[in-house]
Amino acid sequence: MGSHATACDHAAAVCVLCHTLRGQGSTVGPALDRIASRFPAAYIHESLLEPGKVLAKGFEALGASPMPPLGLVLKPQELEDVKAFLMTLK
Structure with a gap:
Protein backbone atom coordinates (compact mmCIF):
# COMPACT_ATOMS: atom_id res chain seq x y z
CA MET A 1 0.00 0.00 0.00
CA GLY A 2 2.59 2.54 -0.93
CA SER A 3 0.08 4.96 -2.43
CA HIS A 4 -2.17 7.23 -0.42
CA ALA A 5 -4.78 6.86 -3.17
CA THR A 6 -5.31 3.25 -2.09
CA ALA A 7 -4.84 3.70 1.66
CA CYS A 8 -8.51 2.96 2.36
CA ASP A 9 -8.72 0.06 -0.08
CA HIS A 10 -6.98 -2.50 2.14
CA ALA A 11 -8.83 -5.84 2.13
CA ALA A 12 -9.35 -5.69 5.91
CA ALA A 13 -10.18 -1.99 6.02
CA VAL A 14 -12.21 -1.02 2.99
CA CYS A 15 -13.31 2.36 4.34
CA VAL A 16 -16.10 2.93 1.79
CA LEU A 17 -18.03 -0.04 3.15
CA CYS A 18 -18.97 2.18 6.09
CA HIS A 19 -17.89 5.75 5.23
CA THR A 20 -18.64 8.12 2.39
CA LEU A 21 -15.97 10.07 0.56
CA ARG A 22 -16.67 12.33 -2.39
CA GLY A 23 -20.24 11.08 -2.60
CA GLN A 24 -19.33 7.39 -2.74
CA GLY A 25 -19.60 4.76 -0.05
CA SER A 26 -21.93 3.94 2.79
CA THR A 27 -23.51 5.94 5.61
CA VAL A 28 -22.94 3.33 8.34
CA GLY A 29 -20.22 5.63 9.74
CA PRO A 30 -19.43 9.33 9.48
CA ALA A 31 -18.44 10.91 6.18
CA LEU A 32 -14.70 11.34 5.65
CA ASP A 33 -14.97 14.46 3.47
CA ARG A 34 -12.96 17.31 5.03
CA ILE A 35 -12.25 15.21 8.15
CA ALA A 36 -8.82 16.83 8.57
CA SER A 37 -10.49 20.25 8.63
CA ARG A 38 -13.11 19.15 11.14
CA PHE A 39 -10.93 17.25 13.61
CA PRO A 40 -7.36 17.47 14.91
CA ALA A 41 -4.80 14.81 14.00
CA ALA A 42 -4.88 13.41 17.55
CA TYR A 43 -8.62 12.73 17.29
CA ILE A 44 -8.20 11.00 13.93
CA HIS A 45 -5.34 8.89 15.30
CA GLU A 46 -7.40 7.88 18.34
CA SER A 47 -10.43 7.09 16.17
CA LEU A 48 -8.36 4.67 14.08
CA LEU A 49 -6.86 2.88 17.08
CA GLU A 50 -9.82 3.05 19.49
CA PRO A 51 -12.92 3.72 17.38
CA GLY A 52 -15.30 3.05 20.26
CA LYS A 53 -13.68 5.48 22.69
CA VAL A 54 -15.54 8.55 21.38
CA LEU A 55 -18.44 7.96 19.02
CA ALA A 56 -18.85 10.52 16.27
CA LYS A 57 -21.63 13.08 16.61
CA GLY A 58 -24.82 11.64 15.23
CA PHE A 59 -23.69 8.05 15.77
CA GLU A 60 -23.91 7.93 19.59
CA ALA A 61 -27.18 5.96 19.42
CA LEU A 62 -25.24 2.96 18.10
CA GLY A 63 -23.78 2.54 21.57
CA ALA A 64 -20.58 1.05 20.15
CA SER A 65 -18.53 1.52 17.02
CA PRO A 66 -18.76 -1.27 14.44
CA MET A 67 -15.31 -0.24 13.17
CA PRO A 68 -12.47 -2.55 14.20
CA PRO A 69 -9.41 -1.05 15.89
CA LEU A 70 -7.27 -0.64 12.77
CA GLY A 71 -4.05 -1.21 14.70
CA LEU A 72 -5.16 -4.84 14.97
CA VAL A 73 -5.86 -5.37 11.25
CA ALA A 84 -1.65 10.34 6.14
CA PHE A 85 -4.43 9.97 3.57
CA LEU A 86 -7.09 11.14 6.02
CA MET A 87 -4.97 14.19 6.90
CA THR A 88 -5.11 15.23 3.23
CA LEU A 89 -8.90 15.45 3.36
CA LYS A 90 -9.25 19.17 4.12
Missing part, protein backbone atom coordinates in the same frame (compact mmCIF):
# COMPACT_ATOMS: atom_id res chain seq x y z
CA LEU A 74 -3.29 -3.18 9.52
CA LYS A 75 0.48 -3.32 9.50
CA PRO A 76 2.12 -0.25 11.09
CA GLN A 77 3.01 1.29 7.70
CA GLU A 78 -0.51 0.67 6.38
CA LEU A 79 -1.95 2.42 9.42
CA GLU A 80 0.39 5.36 8.84
CA ASP A 81 -0.71 5.46 5.18
CA VAL A 82 -4.38 5.62 6.19
CA LYS A 83 -3.67 8.39 8.71
Whole structure:
Protein backbone atom coordinates (compact mmCIF):
# COMPACT_ATOMS: atom_id res chain seq x y z
CA MET A 1 0.00 0.00 0.00
CA GLY A 2 2.59 2.54 -0.93
CA SER A 3 0.08 4.96 -2.43
CA HIS A 4 -2.17 7.23 -0.42
CA ALA A 5 -4.78 6.86 -3.17
CA THR A 6 -5.31 3.25 -2.09
CA ALA A 7 -4.84 3.70 1.66
CA CYS A 8 -8.51 2.96 2.36
CA ASP A 9 -8.72 0.06 -0.08
CA HIS A 10 -6.98 -2.50 2.14
CA ALA A 11 -8.83 -5.84 2.13
CA ALA A 12 -9.35 -5.69 5.91
CA ALA A 13 -10.18 -1.99 6.02
CA VAL A 14 -12.21 -1.02 2.99
CA CYS A 15 -13.31 2.36 4.34
CA VAL A 16 -16.10 2.93 1.79
CA LEU A 17 -18.03 -0.04 3.15
CA CYS A 18 -18.97 2.18 6.09
CA HIS A 19 -17.89 5.75 5.23
CA THR A 20 -18.64 8.12 2.39
CA LEU A 21 -15.97 10.07 0.56
CA ARG A 22 -16.67 12.33 -2.39
CA GLY A 23 -20.24 11.08 -2.60
CA GLN A 24 -19.33 7.39 -2.74
CA GLY A 25 -19.60 4.76 -0.05
CA SER A 26 -21.93 3.94 2.79
CA THR A 27 -23.51 5.94 5.61
CA VAL A 28 -22.94 3.33 8.34
CA GLY A 29 -20.22 5.63 9.74
CA PRO A 30 -19.43 9.33 9.48
CA ALA A 31 -18.44 10.91 6.18
CA LEU A 32 -14.70 11.34 5.65
CA ASP A 33 -14.97 14.46 3.47
CA ARG A 34 -12.96 17.31 5.03
CA ILE A 35 -12.25 15.21 8.15
CA ALA A 36 -8.82 16.83 8.57
CA SER A 37 -10.49 20.25 8.63
CA ARG A 38 -13.11 19.15 11.14
CA PHE A 39 -10.93 17.25 13.61
CA PRO A 40 -7.36 17.47 14.91
CA ALA A 41 -4.80 14.81 14.00
CA ALA A 42 -4.88 13.41 17.55
CA TYR A 43 -8.62 12.73 17.29
CA ILE A 44 -8.20 11.00 13.93
CA HIS A 45 -5.34 8.89 15.30
CA GLU A 46 -7.40 7.88 18.34
CA SER A 47 -10.43 7.09 16.17
CA LEU A 48 -8.36 4.67 14.08
CA LEU A 49 -6.86 2.88 17.08
CA GLU A 50 -9.82 3.05 19.49
CA PRO A 51 -12.92 3.72 17.38
CA GLY A 52 -15.30 3.05 20.26
CA LYS A 53 -13.68 5.48 22.69
CA VAL A 54 -15.54 8.55 21.38
CA LEU A 55 -18.44 7.96 19.02
CA ALA A 56 -18.85 10.52 16.27
CA LYS A 57 -21.63 13.08 16.61
CA GLY A 58 -24.82 11.64 15.23
CA PHE A 59 -23.69 8.05 15.77
CA GLU A 60 -23.91 7.93 19.59
CA ALA A 61 -27.18 5.96 19.42
CA LEU A 62 -25.24 2.96 18.10
CA GLY A 63 -23.78 2.54 21.57
CA ALA A 64 -20.58 1.05 20.15
CA SER A 65 -18.53 1.52 17.02
CA PRO A 66 -18.76 -1.27 14.44
CA MET A 67 -15.31 -0.24 13.17
CA PRO A 68 -12.47 -2.55 14.20
CA PRO A 69 -9.41 -1.05 15.89
CA LEU A 70 -7.27 -0.64 12.77
CA GLY A 71 -4.05 -1.21 14.70
CA LEU A 72 -5.16 -4.84 14.97
CA VAL A 73 -5.86 -5.37 11.25
CA LEU A 74 -3.29 -3.18 9.52
CA LYS A 75 0.48 -3.32 9.50
CA PRO A 76 2.12 -0.25 11.09
CA GLN A 77 3.01 1.29 7.70
CA GLU A 78 -0.51 0.67 6.38
CA LEU A 79 -1.95 2.42 9.42
CA GLU A 80 0.39 5.36 8.84
CA ASP A 81 -0.71 5.46 5.18
CA VAL A 82 -4.38 5.62 6.19
CA LYS A 83 -3.67 8.39 8.71
CA ALA A 84 -1.65 10.34 6.14
CA PHE A 85 -4.43 9.97 3.57
CA LEU A 86 -7.09 11.14 6.02
CA MET A 87 -4.97 14.19 6.90
CA THR A 88 -5.11 15.23 3.23
CA LEU A 89 -8.90 15.45 3.36
CA LYS A 90 -9.25 19.17 4.12
